[in-house]
Amino acid sequence: TSYAPNTNYERGSSATGLIISSPDVPVSSLLRFELGQLPPSAIVKQALLRLYGLERRNTNAFCIEAYALSRDWDDASVTWVRPRPGELWGSPGADAPGVDRTATHSGARALVDGVNKWYDLDLTDLVQQWIANPESNKGLLLKGQGASNHVALASSQYPDTRLHPALIITYNLPTAEPVITPGQGDASLMGRVLFEGRGPAPSPTWRVPITITIQREEDATPVWRGQLTTGQYGEFLIEDLPSGVYSVSIASAHALRAIRRNLHLRPGPNTMTVGPLVEGDIVPDGYITARDRSVLVTAFGSTAGETNYVAQADLNDDGRINVQDLTLLESNYGRYGDVVQFADSGSQLFLPYVRASRRVSSSPRSLAMGRGQGWAEDPPLSLPIVGHSPLLPFPTPTLWAGARDVRVRGRYAYMVVATYGQDPGKRFVYVLDVQQPHAPTLVNTYSGLAWDPDEIRLDGDRAYVAKKGNGVDILDISNPPAITFLGNFAYSSQPPQSPIAKGVYPLGNLMYVAAEWDGLQIVDVSNPARPALLGEWTRSAFGEGVWSDGQVAYMAASHASGYAQVRVFDVSDPRRPFKTAYTTTPVRGSAVDLTVSDGYLYVAAEEGGVLVFDVASNPWEPELKGAFSTFKAQKLAVVERIVYVADYEEGLKVIDATNPAAMRLIAQCDTPGLAWGVSVANGYAYVADGREGLQVIDLAPLTPSPTPTPTYTETPSPSPTPTLTATPSPTSTPTLVRVGIPLVMKRSTR
Known part of the structure; x- marks a missing residue:
């Protein structure tokens, strides 16, 4: 502390507490953990610093920040002005950015909202850096930020060892692979x-x-x-x-x-x-x-x-x-x-992004129908594009900019567009009048913060837009030509603070969100202006898409093994969702979208194609009934066991899934862009086609006789982001390490 700038607090009764104060009262603390026991190859999934609050001065709003130190210091001699004998801090209190400490704090702040409780700070990125470069681990400077206040935390010398600071690290180790030498060849x-x-x-x-x-x-x-x-x-x-x-x-x-x-x-x-x-x-x-x-x-x-x-x-x-x-x-x-x-x-x-994998199917016939194979039956019909609506002009330097998803209701189509910041108008929702499918007309756009929206879902007078940039937007679409903003869900218990939302599924007053790193989140949207997180399941979960009936929820998830995976949750109590099962399929691919229709769960698994599970027999344990190989299945829609698949570079695929064990391709349309999303209504398929905007495809050729086009009822699908997902190299079971005493952990600059 500046009140006793030459005092070292390594010993004595004051050493039992780490004192941190607001900027008006210059008191801070130092802390260090030795990480030598961690393997150099560890891939950190989470590193959580836990500090126990003993007392605070008042109830003023106050946060704890952790800064990585840049200089060595000696716990037995460090003071407010000196890191060790013969040296001075760049600024008293180890507070010179770039000299004594980093300029910005690590991870999110911890809010001091009570005593006799734990405060958590996420240091995942910093610990990964320390493992990569052990010499950079100089420890932490703990500072306060906010209104006038201070908090006392238990130190490593506090009598109750259960309350000592701890750094809890969850990590993976790459699976060791044997060295393979070539045989004799020519x-x-x-x-x-x-x-x-x-x-x-x-x-x-x-x-x-x-x-x-x-x-x-x-x-x-x-x-x-x-x-x-x-x-x-x-x-x-x-x-x-x-x-x-x-x-x-x-x-x-x-x-x-x-x-x-x-x-x-x-x-x-x-x-x-x-x-x-x-x-x-x-x-x-x-x-x-x-x-x-x-x-x-x-x-x-x-x-x-x-x-x-x-x-x-x-x-x-x-x-x-x-x-x-x-x-x-x-x-x-x-x-x-x-x-x-x-x-x-x-x-x-x-x-880019497509993993090397064999196309696997549980049905030999499905493989025979696969891309590039001979046709065992009649070749698929070729469906015509009869309508098109281009995007508004904006630079598109990346392959992935453009229309990403579309939903049709009545005379309007709602399409989300990923601009990656290239549209000065920030227009990421397009409203199109499709009453005349041959001539769709743009009637409105909605602008806001969204570089990469992944999915749009409609429920009542609301639209829900999942965005990888900043959570989920809730929009009022009661008047489609003039949609308005209602609220945004952007809370997460782990960094980033806004969930990287990949899939969203609204159901009454609840909203289910599938998010990168944050897994499944259940949100109360009864007041759309203030969405409130009710419950979440985040452990080792990389969510892509989600569907729920209020009792069971299915989440498409990326998995390190490289095989498509579906996770099953009991969500009967939305405040306490828990995983009941997960299904890792024998199919190589990433599950990115799913929907349920007539007792079957349909999953789009990118290069793994389309998977069909029986969930009528036991909704808690989906049973794989069949798989059909496609180029790179993104989003899908299902109408009476006919699956419409947005298949990336190969446009729209229409698959007859009446018999899941012997699915067959019955029609297709090679769209000019990259097919990311699809919606089916009124005898037409509407495809979100990347930089080529909206494509309207006539489904009349599927009608067995020249009768008027039948009316199809849209089955909403909880399509996750058609984002091309990664398969990191296989890793071992995550290891949980609690780093604490007897490692060095000292509060010394008070």
Whole structure:
């Protein structure tokens, strides 16, 4: 404390408490944990600092902030003005940003709203950085922020050891894989890897360590795996490989994994070019997100050899973490999953985010109907596009900008558009009059904060828009030409504070949300201006889409194994949802959308196609009845056991699922854009077609006779984000570590 600037509080009765005060009373505390017991390869899922509140001065609003320290200090001699003998803090109280501590606090603040209770601060990103660079772990500065107040917390010397501070870390370890050596063969592979941000080849910066795995395309059997370093052109050579058709994966330190599919190796030399690798996966979890940005920003400006330098954040491996690395990360921000190509770079069909996987079906007949196979029965009908509504002009520098989902009710279609900040008007909801399907007319747009809306759902006079940027917007659509804002749900118990909403399902006064990192959330929307979180299930849950009848909820979820997964919850008490089962299917793919109709659960699983489960027999344990392979199933709609699938690059697919064990493709339409979402109404399919806007497809050819177009009733589907999801490499069961005494944990600057 500034009141006794030369006093050390490591011993004595005052050492039993960590004192933190508001800025008007300069008192703060230091804390340090040793993390040497953690494996260097640990991938942190969550790191939670727990502090127990003993007393506070008053009830004024007050928060605790944790800053990463940048300097070494000695617990036996540290004071308000000195970190250790012979040195001074850059500013008293270890408060000089960039010198003594980081400029911004780590994770979210902890609100002091009582005593005799635990306060939690999420330090996930900081702990991951400490593991990657142990020398950067200098401990924490705990400061107060808010109205005049102070709080006393139990320290590591408090008599009741149960109340000592603790750092609880949940982490995964990559599964160890055996080294596979090639058998004798007559083929050689001369490959080249392209890199971002390293200047033209040849260059020493193109010499990069990589891990290569070669496996048979037909059964995924690995035939070669090893590590090597590329040459100055990014080149490498592997010899003595058996001939055949292979999938080749390439992994490097801080890039998403790249996969070359359907590579034919013939006797003699063979060539292959892959890339450029997508840089930015600093925290090696298969996602380029705020966690990676946090590590890079913390290490920004450092060079190799300095204590705060993090090699994983040096994206171009030039020994400096600077604006070039930040530019690389920002250009790839939001991308995740494997990057797959089916031809050499330069002339390839380049499909970002699609994981390498075999198309698996529980029905041989379904596989026979798969893309690229011969037709066992009549070929599918070709459906015509009869109407189109383009997007309003705005720059579209990314493949993923454009229409993402659509719902039709009456004469209006409601379409959400991902702009990625490129539309100055911030228009992300389009209202179109489709009374004349051949000539849909834009009648209104709604603007707001939404770079990447994923799903829109209609319920009564409301529309619910799930947004990866900032939660769920609730809109009043009672007058479609003039929709208005009602409220926004943007609470989360874990970072980010706004849930990364991928799927939403409104049901009366409740709203079910599937969110990245935050799993299932149940929200009271009886007052749409103030949505209130009732209950949530967040443990190891990466939610994509959700459906519920108020008793049971199904959530499509990404899974580290790479297989499509559905999680089942008992939501009869919305304040205490709990998982009753999860179904990991034998189908490779990511479950991204689902809906229930006539006792069946239908799931869109990207490259895993369409899955059908029986939920009539036992809704708590879905039973897989069939699977049908598609190109990359996104959202789906179901009408009388006919499944309409938005199939990304291959447009609309119409599948007869009358017999789930023998589904068949009966019609299709190759739309001009990327099909993300679909809605069916009044004999037409309405497709959200990426940068090509809305496509209206006539379903009349499905009518067996030239009778008037039948009227179809829309079955709403809780479509999750058609976001292309990642499959991080298989990990072991998460490990929970409680880091506490006897590790060093001292409060010393009071």
